[in-house]
Amino acid sequence: MNIDNEPMTAAGVRENGFVRINAEKSYVINGPVADFTAVVGIMDNKPAIFIVEKGAGGLIPGKRLDMVGFDGAAxxxxTLDNCLISEDSVIGPFDDKSV
Structure with a gap:
């Protein structure tokens, strides 16, 4: 979950059965160790959730942060830099903007 910055800044663009994602996310819990990451963003001008698998090209986890009071949290x-995922790995896009 990312509550520190604007969550809808990730952009997904369809390309031949894939979706290309560009985004910067801060303070992602389990970011450096997760097998899958759910990234909330915009696709087709509507909210969508992108499921990105660990090791996907263009998925760059940052350095693990020292968190006061959260020593066990990763x-x-x-960074998602032209990260390609299958269209099957997208939930949405949703017509309702309250997602």
């Missing part, structure tokens, strides 16, 4: 930033 928290980092994430």
């Amino acid at each position: 928290v980092s930033g994430l």
